[in-house]
Amino acid sequence: MGLLTFKGGIHPNDGKSLAKDQPIMELLPKGDLVYPLSQHIGAPAIAAVKKGDHVLKGQKIAEAGGFVSAPIYASVSGTVKAIEKRLNPTGSSVDCIVIENDGAYEEAEKLPVKTIGEMSRDEILNTIAEAGIVGMGGAGFPTRVKLSPKEPDKIDYIIANCAECEPYITADYRRMLENTRELVNGMRIVLSLFENAKGIFGVEDNKPDCIAKLKEAIKDEPRMEVKVLQTKYPQGAERQLIYATTKRAIHAAMLPADAGCIVDNVETLIGIHYAVAEGRPLTERIVTVSGDAVQNPGNYKVLLGTNHRELIEAAGGWKEEPQKLISGGPMMGFAMITLDAPVTKTSSAILAFKEDIVAKSQVSACINCGRCVEVCPSRIIPSRLADYAERHDEEIFVNQNGLECVECGSCSYVCPAKRPLKQAIGSMRKIALANKKKK
């Protein structure tokens, strides 16, 4: 009782014990580094180097392609080998900058650093944009844009998404334990942009050590608070997290700022700290390597652009040949067609499983059991929406609130008939959203 939460949701086996107790280890890449120009939402970045150029670690290699975009920095020193199409983790062939690592890790000049008190609002925002910070929980939305709502005075809460509700992933968990100071300072920097806002760390109650550590770290911070959330998937979904921590509810057509909230993930806030307080642009992130097919699951500090194969090698290779690889979590991550893809700003994990449960499941007829309705955090009727989607009835799909879906996959997870509900609803949503934009 008393734990903050939302209605609906599921309790899958969290698998976190595999990697949870492995401290973050640094991984230095041996092979080439690959940087997709589009690893965020918005316009792709524009390459600022050409083949043959020598680059330094922390040197900007691609400029933001617009306001909603983000620049990209080299994570090693070396030579630009090519600018060509390569596969990204989701299996699409995209424009990438390829850098041959010279192993020297020669560093470029850092971004200018001042104490927070001396920086103006615009200076801080520009540093965040300049450092290439995007939402690193998975969405990849440019953080500067998120931190620039129309009316900054009306922002009441900055919520640090410390839920990490996806099974298996423990990257944020390790960050909260090992980089508490940086996380809190990231929050301090963001709070300095919003005079009237309070900072909330929303942590699930399966991480008591993080809760204790954060509470200790903020005891002298009158504007910050730790809120303990019920452990339940998808507690870390933006809308559900806002509701759990503030009791404010927004629907699909609203932005968190409309409810006076801004949500940032752990890794993002730490990135903000490094950028603003230490002048270091975004060149690394924590990636969890886990799953039952991995020899030694763990958490790695990985330079962006590192090939996933090197991560698996670092974790001791396969325990058993996997059937399925997932970039991100098992609920919302992407199945990877090949290991040969780089770590990007939004890669939170690579998971390898001996068995592909989805391929094994036999799809049968809906028996109207209502389990999908029970668990849907958006409080819609997934089984019916999937039916409308399957017969391409866009009008009724939109009418029955199909666009409210957050694509958390809880419905597909519980369905006893093993129907791919989220897949059907997700495809229809894409079409309906595109058509809505046209109008």
Next chain:
Amino acid sequence: MNEKWNVSSSPHIRDKATTGNIMLLVVIALLPATFFGIYNFRSENAWLLVVVTTGTAVLTEYIYEKLMHKPVTIKDCSALVTGLLLALNLPPTLPLWMGALGSVFAILVVKQLFGGLGQNFMNPALAARCFLLISFTGKMTYFVYDGVTGPTPLADLKAGEAVDTMSMLIGNIRGTIGETSVLAIMAGAMFLILMGVIDLRIPGTYIVTFVIFITIFGGHGFDPQYITAHLCGGGLMLGAWFMATDYVTSPITKGGQILYGVCLGLLTGLFRLFGGSAEGVSYAIIISNLLVPLIEKVTLPKPFGKGGEK
């Protein structure tokens, strides 16, 4: 190395529950009532009727799907549940061929011809019971207990006679094979609730509405003895816990399930108090089945962010 791995849309994990094991849980939950019925009536015909009716239901599904070149779905145990429920709704003395005919009607006409599992708009077992009741009224309303023929306690109650509520609770009374023992039915229902297969929403509102209805219109006021007799008599308990909760033919919306329970309670009360027959549960359920699409239409939930989050 150029290996290719399995790809599919997220999520990449699935819960263990399957349609087959949910149906199997329902079968297990029906076993106390089934065994009690067979023991209670001590007639060879009773257990043969259970075997024949259940077997015919499964066989009908198998043959139909084979003939139609459809995937055979008897492994999902849904035909087994239908056959067993029908058997429990038949008098122990019914000729076996009538039970078999009921099963063919349930599976072929009510279920398969409307598209198979998940597509039927009426509970197949109850539709078949009503079909048999109309076709063979005499045999379907002929009740014997301990060698003595006579009316069911519910009919006695309607006629204004005294009934023994303790025997109605235990089940050593006249009635259909599976409906007489409230204790056995409740044991199964508790099991289903604990296993998360059903919840209280439909049976709870059904029973509460029914109690309110008979309190107002029963002519006995709030008389616990009279109300208990009504609750334990006839098919109310079997219907409320095992038939009204049938997923396929009940509303998927939560508000709808409440409204559906209210409809069931009102109709059952209406049929029992003002109808020609003492019983009314089967008709109340199949008529409410027909109302489900309308009920769902008026009880669509509000989504998150538009009032549905609370």
